[in-house]
Amino acid sequence: EKEKKEKKERKEITPEEIMKPYGVSVDNIDDDEVRVLTKENLYDTLLSLAAPVRQLRLDNSEKEDRESGRRVVIGMVGYPNVGKSSTINVLYGSKKVAVAATPGKTKHFQTLFIGEDIFLCDCPGLVFPSFISTKADMICNGLLPIDQMRDHRPPISLVCQRVSRESLEHVYNIAIPKPAPHLPPDTIPSPDDLLNSYARARGHMSVQGRPDESRAARIILKDFVNGKILSVVPPPILMNGLDAHGLQKLTKDFNLIGTKPAPIEDQDKEKKRKNRLLNQQRGQRQYTDEDEMDRMVRLDSVGHHQGGKRGGKNFVQNKNSNKPWLEMKRAQKAQKRAKKKR
Structure with a gap:
């Protein structure tokens, strides 16, 4: 019911409505150089x-x-x-x-x-390098394989420059951190802000519990090349009368076509989601540590001992005697065996 209500309240945007404020009709645009051939x-x-x-x-x-x-x-x-x-x-x-x-x-x-x-x-x-300035341009234009790139920051920086903050938030349903108070509200987001927001929203975290920026960058770049994220370039008749702000608005309007509006999440929800993901990562690391402890207990049970002299007296020392957590592990296992016998 909530989705039906949102559909009724939402007004569908058409290309004709987007181009109307600029005094251009989509049906009247005619270019003899662009023809579809059978x-x-x-x-x-x-x-x-x-x-x-x-x-x-x-x-x-x-x-x-x-x-x-x-x-x-x-x-x-x-x-x-x-x-x-x-x-x-x-x-x-x-x-x-x-x-x-x-x-x-x-x-x-x-x-x-x-x-x-x-x-x-x-x-x-x-590939003609004289016509393209950087490798990041070639990746964003689909000329180089995205999976083989080594540095993901320059291409993501280009995406942030070509697509507005509102469009990225709308398409991916994420909340990119707002710019600092002393900066203008339309400041271009940094690659770190975009990648961290996307990775946290999708649960792409590394083993250390940090956002997996490399994986997020590859997904975003593939969406950009495939057209899920639009980078709009106006026709020549609009290039003279359209500034950078107008181009960003045009890109945002076209990204809104056919997509569901994305609510901007507040900081509390973002913090809860971050804590939940971090707790999951901690649980995985704890499980790995327990497996390692089991392996060390098995090695210790074989009986690795070494002899030596201390103060002129012979003694036998266990290699694992300086690892107190193994004693705790043995005690826990002894308690479990006692419970099973009962």
């Missing part, structure tokens, strides 16, 4: 591109080389994970080359026939 359209485009190349070869080749001059090679070259192999599979109508969501799936140069006079070449992804 399989037939794409094949016709390749034929039209190959025609002048084929004609140039035929004009400059001798009669015996004209047969080989008819064949045109079209290479699929570009960044990793942009759909080169998927385009080839679409043209063939079947799975000719392996595809995966992880960048770097294609590792070898592959040549395939399509038609009588066209070769398609599937190339491994190429």
Whole structure:
């Protein structure tokens, strides 16, 4: 009943309502450079591109080389994970080359026939460092595998810069610590604040009882690359009249579409949840210590003794005599055996 009430009170936001304050209609946005091609359209485009190349070869080749001059090679070259192999599979109508969501799936140069006079070449992804400033940009753009990154802070810092605090709290239903009183309220959250809040909310803790920032960073970055967290870039007609604050608001509004509003948790709930997770970790460590004590008791029961002299007198000393907790363990086991006999 509570969820039904929230659905009634909540007003669904549409893209048209978001773009209305900026004086732009979504239906009126027309860009001739952006077209969706079908399989037939794409094949016709390749034929039209190959025609002048084929004609140039035929004009400059001798009669015996004209047969080989008819064949045109079209290479699929570009960044990793942009759909080169998927385009080839679409043209063939079947799975000719392996595809995966992880960048770097294609590792070898592959040549395939399509038609009588066209070769398609599937190339491994190429990265052009001169066009991308840092490795963090390549990770956030899906050009490098997230699971193979070594430093998660720079990519998470980029996510915090591109996505507003309210959007992150809304999507993940978490409470990121507020900025200090002397800072503006729209201050970008630090990577530590975001990762700690997410890890505590999901229960991702390390063995030492601390938030597992590395695991949280990989989940957040995969959501960013897959589009669960939106980073909105306005169309060119809005770039001139939109400042940084307006861009953050636009990103927040688009993240609200189709998602359930996330209540901001108060500090008491956050503290209780933190204490509960820490108690669970303490219990796991205590269980591990008890197992270690059992192992040491078994070793001690075998009878490791050593002899020596002290004050001119011979004596025999147990190696575990300086470990009083073993005596407590033996006493506890003796009590348990006595209870069982009763």
